[in-house]
Amino acid sequence: MTETAEIQLPEDKPLEIAGKVYQSRLLVGTGKYHDLMETGHAIEASGAEIVTVAVRRTNLGQNPDEPNLLDVISPETYTILPNTAGCYTAKDAVRTCKLARELLDGHDLVKLEVLGEHKTLYPNMPETLAAAEALIKDGFQVMVYCSDDPLLAMRLEEMGCVAIMPLGAPIGSGLGIQNRYNIRLIVENARVPVLVDAGVGTASDATIAMELGCDGVLMNTAIAQAKDPIRMANAMRLAIESGREAYLAGRMPKKLYASASSPIDGTFF
Amino acid sequence: MFVQVNGEAMELPGGATIAVLIDRLTLTGKRLAVEVNEDIVPRSQHEQFTLSEGDRVEVVHAIGGG
Numbered sequence: 001m002t003e004t005a006e007i008q009l010p011e012d013k014p015l016e017i018a019g020k021v022y023q024s025r026l027l028v029g030t031g032k033y034h035d036l037m038e039t040g041h042a043i044e045a046s047g048a049e050i051v052t053v054a055v056r057r058t059n060l061g062q063n064p065d066e067p068n069l070l071d072v073i074s075p076e077t078y079t080i081l082p083n084t085a086g087c088y089t090a091k092d093a094v095r096t097c098k099l100a101r102e103l104l105d106g107h108d109l110v111k112l113e114v115l116g117e118h119k120t121l122y123p124n125m126p127e128t129l130a131a132a133e134a135l136i137k138d139g140f141q142v143m144v145y146c147s148d149d150p151l152l153a154m155r156l157e158e159m160g161c162v163a164i165m166p167l168g169a170p171i172g173s174g175l176g177i178q179n180r181y182n183i184r185l186i187v188e189n190a191r192v193p194v195l196v197d198a199g200v201g202t203a204s205d206a207t208i209a210m211e212l213g214c215d216g217v218l219m220n221t222a223i224a225q226a227k228d229p230i231r232m233a234n235a236m237r238l239a240i241e242s243g244r245e246a247y248l249a250g251r252m253p254k255k256l257y258a259s260a261s262s263p264i265d266g267t268f269f
Numbered sequence: 270m271f272v273q274v275n276g277e278a279m280e281l282p283g284g285a286t287i288a289v290l291i292d293r294l295t296l297t298g299k300r301l302a303v304e305v306n307e308d309i310v311p312r313s314q315h316e317q318f319t320l321s322e323g324d325r326v327e328v329v330h331a332i333g334g335g
Contacts, residue, residue: 029335039333054334057275057327058294058301069331070300085334095307099329102302102309171335198335220335 012248015215017193018109018141018162020079022049025210026240027081027195029220030054030069033229040072042223046233050079052111052218054086055100080104081143083111088124090114090131097135110135111165111197111218113145121171121198123147129155136160145197148182150189157192164190165218168209169199172221176205180212187213203232203239210243211251270322287315287326294328301330 015022028048033039043051051073073080082100084093097110114131116124123146135142136159143163144156153164166186169175176199177183187194193215200206200219209217217240226232270283274290281290287310291297303310304327310318320326 030333031335033333052335053331055302055329056332058296058299058330059275059277068300069333080331082331083334095304098309099302099304099327100331102311103300103329103331218335 012244015193017050017143022079023047024049024237024240025216025244026206026236027052027216027218028223028233028236029083029218030073031220032224036067036069036072038229039069039224042229042233043073043078044233045230045237046223047237048078050081050218052081052083052220055082055084055096055103075104075107079109080107081109081111084113084131086115087113087131088115088127090127090134093127093131094134094138097140098138101140108139109141109143109162111143111145112161123167125149125152129159132156132159132161143195148179148186150182150185153186153194154189157190161192163193163195163215165195165197167198168196168205171198173199174201174205174222174225175199176201177208177212180208183209183212183214200236203235206236206239207243207246210240211246213247216240270320272320272323273325275326275328281320284319287318287320290320290326291315291328296328299330301328303328 015025024047026046026048027050028043028046029052030039084096087093087096093112093114101108112131114124114127116122125147132142132144142161143165144161145165146156148166156164168177195216195218196209196214197218200217200222206217223229223233223236271278271280287303306325
């Protein structure tokens with residue numbers, strides 16, 4: 001709070017996922033950065049408390065001389081959210097989650113994503129539903145990447161998913177939210193947090209997601225592939241906060257024609 | 270004996286444990302998870318779990334991803 005801010009706004013209810021409370025509504029990925037130092041700095045600038053990671057064979061993905069990702073993004077500081085990126089079947093997604101739980105000493109919060117095809121990385125919803133069912137039965141807390149279909153979102157909630165995460169646009173596309181009305185419908189129906197996952201390209205996209213009433217936004221490429229990722233991480237932090245405040249404030253209704261802001265009465269000409 | 274480690278054939282002494290395999294991979298002490306024939310082998314069992322000819326072993330860790 002700055003000294004000039006004398007007016008105290010009522011406090012927002014913080015984001016709660018699977019019984020844990022978070023102050024930040026921005027969730028970030030750790031892929032596509034130049035190196036681990038940049039990853040660490042960008043995540044710090046983003047203010048995110050939940051950070052996604054991928055699970056891969058040890059002979060892939062890292063320079064052996066570099067520290068491990070989890071040494072930089074410590075599970076003591078951040079809530080690590082392992083994803084099932086790259087999985088195209090429920091079976092592979094369930095296997096990945098079990099390995100992640102072992103990797104993270106029994107931590108059972110996962111981001112489920114089962115992809116349909118390489119070109120769009122659009123979610124394969126029948127496999128996603130099958131995987132969610134198996135994972136929930138096995139005790140996982142499932143945050144689920146899904147299509148923006150309001151009925152499927154409700155179905156996933158009824159099954160016991162702890163967060164519904166519809167895409168705004170294809171993963172890594174940066175196209176922004178393509179179907180605001182569907183996101184809005186999903187938010188209206190949901191009793192668990194709804195987070196836009198994928199599709200955000202710049203700060204205004206994140207703000208729109210929050211203005212629609214989303215509980216948070218998960219992003220990776222928009223920050224990592226910005227010219228200055230650390231600055232963009234900060235921009236996203238502000239965008240999420242602004243969008244949330246605007247949502248809580250309640251925007252004015254849209255009108256087709258002008259409505260003068262200055263009184264018509266008392267003019268002297 | 271030969272086992273498949275992360276998709277590649279690897280020769281290990283007969284009766285080698287997962288701990289021996291991890292040592293061979295110079296990954297001792299690293300944060301990782303191990304699966305043998307698609308079943309998780311918990312870290313607490315790495316010292317005791319002996320591998321058999323033809324076992325398919327996956328050794329994974331966390332890397333950057335969204």
